Amino acid sequence: MRKLLIIILVLNMLLLPSFAIIEDDFVNATLDKNLKIKKPQETVISNEIPVKIRIKDELTTKIRPVEGDYIEFETVEAFKSFPAGTTVKGRIEYLSMNFTWGVPADIIVSNFKIGNKPLYGEIKSTGADRTLWLRPVIILSTLLGGIGVVLIPIRGGHAKIKTDKIYTVYYR
Secondary structure: OHHHHHHHHHHHHHHHHHHHHOOOHHHHHHEOOOOOEOOOOOOOOOOOEEEEEEEOOOEEHHHOOOOOOEEEEEEOOOEOOEOOOOEEEEEEEEEEOOEEOOEOOEEEEEEEEEOOEEEEOOEEEEOOOOHHHHHHHHHHHHHHOOHHHHHOOOEOOOOEEOOOOOEEEEEO
């Protein structure tokens, strides 16, 4: 038993220096020699052209659009060989309707195309979020007198993409 214990201790002593060879790559990459955090290098993609677009007809979740529907936008300014007013199609990628307890509607439009060429970017819109004040009021008034149940059907706001707002997507 004593010999086995001595062998284990000797092997541990022989293998112990090998653990000091392991280096932390994350620390080496993010800290300098003075143990200060290095500033990250910003990568700028210089071949993206901003394209300003606006929706042709106002989009709102009141009309109950469907995910996957195509929406028409138009360019506000001319770029490359496309004049101002060129039709750009975007697709509704995500849609959630407003709900009780003040939950707002959300809509995300992306997958833009001008002709057959893709544009990169997305448009997000969220309705009025009433959950911040409505939920505590409902819970407290229900606990104190039961009246809060009447407030549960109050819905959040509808998401809107208006014609007067200009959005930017990118052409590569």
